[in-house]
Amino acid sequence: MLLAVLSGFLLALFAPLLHRVAGKYIGWLLSLLPASLAVYFSTFLSQVQDGPLLLEYQWLPGLGISLNFLVDGLSLTFALLISGIGTFILIYAGSYLAGHKYLARFFVIMLSFMASMLGLVLSDNLITLFVFWELTSITSYMLIGFNHEDLEARKCALQGLFVTVAGGLALMAGLIMLAIMTDSYSLSAILASSDPIHQHVFYTGAVLCLLAGAFTKSAQVPFHFWLPNAMAAPTPVSAFLHSATMVKAGIYLMARLNPALGEGELWTMMLMGFGAVTMLTGAWFAFSSTGIKKVLAYSTVMALGTLTMLIGVGTELAMTAFICFLVAHSLYKGALFMLAGALDHETGTKDITRMGGLRKSMPVTATIAVFAALSLAGLPPLFGFIAKELMLEALLDAPLWSSLLLVATVTSAILIVGVAGLVAIKPFFGAPGNTPKAPHEAPFGMLVGPAVLTIIALAFGLMPFIPENALFKAAVASVHGTPVDFHLALWHGINMPLILSGVSLVVGLLLFRAWPSIQPRLNAVNFAGSRVGPEAGYFKVMEWITVVASWQTRMLQNGVLGIYMLVLVAITFGLAGYTMFDQYGVHFTLNLADSHFYEWGIALLLVASAVFASSTHSRLGSVASMGVLGFAVALTFILFSAPDLGITQLLVETLTVILLVLVLFKLPEFVNLSTPFQRYRDLAVSVFAGVTMTLMMLAVLDIQYFESISSYYVENSAPLAYGRNIVNVILVDFRALDTLGEIFVLSLAALGVLSMLKLKAEDQHKP
Amino acid sequence: MKSNTMILHTAALLIMPLQLMFSVFLLFRGHDEPGGGFIGGLVAAGAFVLYAFAFGAEAARRILRVGPRDLLGAGLLLGLASTLPALFSGQPMLTAHWWELPLPGGDYLKLSTPLIFDIGVYFAVLGTIMTFVIGLMESEE
Numbered sequence: 001m002l003l004a005v006l007s008g009f010l011l012a013l014f015a016p017l018l019h020r021v022a023g024k025y026i027g028w029l030l031s032l033l034p035a036s037l038a039v040y041f042s043t044f045l046s047q048v049q050d051g052p053l054l055l056e057y058q059w060l061p062g063l064g065i066s067l068n069f070l071v072d073g074l075s076l077t078f079a080l081l082i083s084g085i086g087t088f089i090l091i092y093a094g095s096y097l098a099g100h101k102y103l104a105r106f107f108v109i110m111l112s113f114m115a116s117m118l119g120l121v122l123s124d125n126l127i128t129l130f131v132f133w134e135l136t137s138i139t140s141y142m143l144i145g146f147n148h149e150d151l152e153a154r155k156c157a158l159q160g161l162f163v164t165v166a167g168g169l170a171l172m173a174g175l176i177m178l179a180i181m182t183d184s185y186s187l188s189a190i191l192a193s194s195d196p197i198h199q200h201v202f203y204t205g206a207v208l209c210l211l212a213g214a215f216t217k218s219a220q221v222p223f224h225f226w227l228p229n230a231m232a233a234p235t236p237v238s239a240f241l242h243s244a245t246m247v248k249a250g251i252y253l254m255a256r257l258n259p260a261l262g263e264g265e266l267w268t269m270m271l272m273g274f275g276a277v278t279m280l281t282g283a284w285f286a287f288s289s290t291g292i293k294k295v296l297a298y299s300t301v302m303a304l305g306t307l308t309m310l311i312g313v314g315t316e317l318a319m320t321a322f323i324c325f326l327v328a329h330s331l332y333k334g335a336l337f338m339l340a341g342a343l344d345h346e347t348g349t350k351d352i353t354r355m356g357g358l359r360k361s362m363p364v365t366a367t368i369a370v371f372a373a374l375s376l377a378g379l380p381p382l383f384g385f386i387a388k389e390l391m392l393e394a395l396l397d398a399p400l401w402s403s404l405l406l407v408a409t410v411t412s413a414i415l416i417v418g419v420a421g422l423v424a425i426k427p428f429f430g431a432p433g434n435t436p437k438a439p440h441e442a443p444f445g446m447l448v449g450p451a452v453l454t455i456i457a458l459a460f461g462l463m464p465f466i467p468e469n470a471l472f473k474a475a476v477a478s479v480h481g482t483p484v485d486f487h488l489a490l491w492h493g494i495n496m497p498l499i500l501s502g503v504s505l506v507v508g509l510l511l512f513r514a515w516p517s518i519q520p521r522l523n524a525v526n527f528a529g530s531r532v533g534p535e536a537g538y539f540k541v542m543e544w545i546t547v548v549a550s551w552q553t554r555m556l557q558n559g560v561l562g563i564y565m566l567v568l569v570a571i572t573f574g575l576a577g578y579t580m581f582d583q584y585g586v587h588f589t590l591n592l593a594d595s596h597f598y599e600w601g602i603a604l605l606l607v608a609s610a611v612f613a614s615s616t617h618s619r620l621g622s623v624a625s626m627g628v629l630g631f632a633v634a635l636t637f638i639l640f641s642a643p644d645l646g647i648t649q650l651l652v653e654t655l656t657v658i659l660l661v662l663v664l665f666k667l668p669e670f671v672n673l674s675t676p677f678q679r680y681r682d683l684a685v686s687v688f689a690g691v692t693m694t695l696m697m698l699a700v701l702d703i704q705y706f707e708s709i710s711s712y713y714v715e716n717s718a719p720l721a722y723g724r725n726i727v728n729v730i731l732v733d734f735r736a737l738d739t740l741g742e743i744f745v746l747s748l749a750a751l752g753v754l755s756m757l758k759l760k761a762e763d764q765h766k767p
Numbered sequence: 768m769k770s771n772t773m774i775l776h777t778a779a780l781l782i783m784p785l786q787l788m789f790s791v792f793l794l795f796r797g798h799d800e801p802g803g804g805f806i807g808g809l810v811a812a813g814a815f816v817l818y819a820f821a822f823g824a825e826a827a828r829r830i831l832r833v834g835p836r837d838l839l840g841a842g843l844l845l846g847l848a849s850t851l852p853a854l855f856s857g858q859p860m861l862t863a864h865w866w867e868l869p870l871p872g873g874d875y876l877k878l879s880t881p882l883i884f885d886i887g888v889y890f891a892v893l894g895t896i897m898t899f900v901i902g903l904m905e906s907e908e
Contacts, residue, residue: 651809723798
């Protein structure tokens, strides 16, 4: 399982190499990985029937972070969707982006994204889940901004990143509160615990933070605006991110936590309220847009709202509808996005108003599109129909706000029927449109994915008992918390949901007929609304952040290095000194009897060079005496038999002198700019720091609160770590995690210096 | 910046290989005797800095063959790679793994994840200092 989750990252490392070998078949080659993962995941199908499965791998047990994986109906549904749709997306991308300059790079990011997504839905540990969550944000940022030379694409990618990462921050706070409430970082333990956490004092805070994370990721109103903008991405990205993955991450989180948090009223009402509003908003904008990708993007917003609302309703029926709609949506939306890409690719336009009569030149595309759109509109015999009937049925007996939710759902169903007409009837039937390119059929690689997904949707519609028994029973049980008995069927007889479906179909088709005449008017309304909408708010917030940041920079970072040092030193030693004085007081014993004369010599050298360095007027003199200081310290290390420290100190001193020599000649003439007051202030702070440090050292020698760990290192270095050099063993074995952190800090510092140098060079070259 | 003294040129060419060999020596003896990746990396950086002072930043880039930032990346990747064996055998992160390969003559070649980690530190240190120095030297030109 561990290998299965991480294999995407591993393959990503070799994708550029494979691209060189496989050439234009790279998509087919790489798709073998998700395909085999899908097969691997389906071996768990029979096991999850008996309840969730916990696969344990340690990672950082000392910090309570594990790589445990929780496999149950819900996570398996997601894992299968991700790997299954991922397979076709990779094939599709190989064909759609054939010959693209950065094709190899695309696959690197795409595979990493897929692996992060799998990790997210399978993680049992909250921290690990969060790590994968953030990884999906970062990789999707790179995917949305894949055409990075396009300013618009960069802007949209950044917008998506800001919104989802801001939510991610809230999510982290929420997860930590959840862990405090339940006393566990493990999802399986949290779900299994029977404590009434909705009475806990943190409950409201935790729910608000978790939902902030889930709502931003899953594009709920008022954060929905980033999703349609993310259509700046190449189509394979949209098809993957916005059908089964990225945006469903928030949905996954809500469904996952529903059994634990769902008893609270706040949770139910927020989910139903925001979900219903999002559903309506999405349906409205989908119907009033003209770009085919925008239409699909907004219909995704509508689907995400629907899913959120269904979790909020929370009844057994609603949960069944949730799982069915989740799968149905992933299947038809993945297919439709890929077909939209094919249309764009072959006709050269995304604008629906310019397409028409394409069924003659693109017959296969047209056939698949019609079937996928049937599922979108919720018509038999596709699986979308079953999902929609269940949904209406669930809302009919919802415990709260039933009629309100029903009106909203039927309204959006009407609009979605219109949308289905827009994507399946408008481009392919009627009078031929005026497309920039002469249309012809899309290549095989671009059609195989949509075809298979649509066939699956058809098969699930005709034989709903297959997915029901294989997976859905377990999935519904894990969302609901207890096993649920249900039976899926295409035909339920003539009942209320069917009548509502019929009404929405008729009205929806009428709306579609009227679309060419009313769309411009709808668009005008949207344009007027955009000035006060959430996206305008987003831009306001971004402006405000810039203003605050520049104010803060002016206040804290005025560019005078001396002040930075002063503040840092004064605060650090002030706090440390206060703590010491408070806890320990000032008393020490100093025994100088057994000191040797050469130790006095070194001490004298140290003091003399320090005094000279701070009082001289010559820069070179100051650098040289700092060098003397450093070497004297190295000498001290060697005297007290710490050769490693001594060598390191010597080398660092040497290199520091070299670096100083490099910058020394660039500095302006030495001038005394500081006033006497400033000099005495600096002196006072330095003396204070020095005295505090000395007192602290003496205090450390004097008292010992707990036993020193060094004896453990001395005793165990050779037997446990097979090394006799204790310093090195500590660095690379006992405390290797610290060292790992340090080399990362070192590298960041190097990159920071480099970018400062480059920025300066650019400034100088400006006219 | 480029020095034109013959003494420095000759000395750099003579000393640099010795210094590099010494740095590798320090790296490998580190687990038992004073030395290790950090110190070795510093010595190796010293060698390349000397070369850069004698022949200029461009020449130092050429003799490094890879960019200093790639060295950084390689160091970090090696550091992370040393965590993989423990990960895949289900142990806590950074648990050390040792392999002993028999060599002709009855000796053993001891390989271990701490060694891989130490080599990672070596490259990260070398990469950091070379990024500083080459960056500074090039900003002057």
